[in-house]
Amino acid sequence: MQKQELQYIHSFAEYVDRFIKLLIDYSPKMISALVILFLGLYAIRVINRLVKKIMLKRELDPTLSKFLADSLLWALRVLLFISVISKLGIETSSFVAILGAAGLAIGLSLQGSLSNFAGGMLIILFKPFRVGDTIEAQGVIGTVLEIQIFVTKLITGNNQTIFIPNGILSNNVIINYSMQGNRRADLIFSLSYDTNIKVAKDIVMQVMQNHPKVLKNPAPTVVVRDLTDSAIHLSIKPWAKNIDFSEMSSDILEQCKEAFDSAGIVIQPFVREASKG
Template identity: 75%
Template structure:
């Protein structure tokens, strides 16, 4: 009989508490669901606004994600506050947890900061061809922690943004054109004037070589057994490999016709 009375007392207390707190609980969950719906709408509107302003896709996605999580955290704090939970202690615990996570993820935070710098200052964009950290490739994606490159032989390389933002980056796509640095090793019996005229004629006959800036041919160096002829044609970035190959092939053909001898490059003998 005593147990039945105790259970009845506990049940009545629970019902009273439930009745007293039910308006607060209902209002808290109403705020939660309405807040989630509002956050979704705000996120879509912000993305459309950034798309309309033609912001870079990586920056747009990053800002939208940051806004999304900030709004979610604020909504969660409002939700627990409406339930009657003290938020000051929760914020203190959250701050301490954030500090602990930050200390344990210093490398990741460095990459995060590097990603922010790359996104904000734009040393390169998606689609640019760059050289960094000993790797040459086309930027496929700029993520928050890493940058994804695709090399010419279709390898995928991920470079951490921390070391990428602090290192030397060569961007081949900003100017849109590039110069090939080619070298021919010719015999000392060669008539240099004739050789230069042949090379210039070959370059003028190649449509992918730009007329402005003009291609140039110079005597680059005189070695013990050959004359090094420097050839510098300009082309668009996408034509760079084809340009170099065609200049080498066509010049070699014309040199053979003119009787100009290609001298092998001499290797320096090792000293023992």
């Protein structure tokens, strides 16, 4: 009985010696891993706060700011986790391969959504337009109501709501009518060849100069745009603030028509707005 007890004691002592030896051998790695962990967590907090301040200063969309901050936070945590377990001597190649394969699968399955997400970030970062701007894109004209992560929401003049995917929007032509503050109308009157051009131009200039919403600077202009087989095309170019543009354009057309009628100037049977330029 005593012999068996001595064997148990001897075996336990061997296990304790091995544990102490392993602990002594492993403690530098453990201490290094703990140092990396605590320093890494502190650095992640500092970086996260700094990124949030930068995004707040750039006035990024709050939804996008939170998403980007959270994504960066978890990405840094994953990198820290890999660094810690690598310092402990655990093989990380398989773990990294699994993460890479999962990321590739997710990326392929969400390819369209990721394209729209990237487009939304580009729009918010580089600001080709803002909420409230009137833009033309993808064959529609509307006022920007909201820039979401995946789509941009527009409302048209006839109160229709249109959603345009950000991936398509960011990779195609966008005309922003609000960015410069002022906008020029390009209106054309088609007049009879019996018209005295100087008189017609004077009438148009008087109409534009008397209109309260036509800007003095830049000054309005009127020029002969073309001489066709059947008519003189008179190009009228008044400027207005964006908010007054539609009303001003309509008023100028109406008042010029009335002034031409009073002066006996014959208008050919079409009035149109020229291509924007």
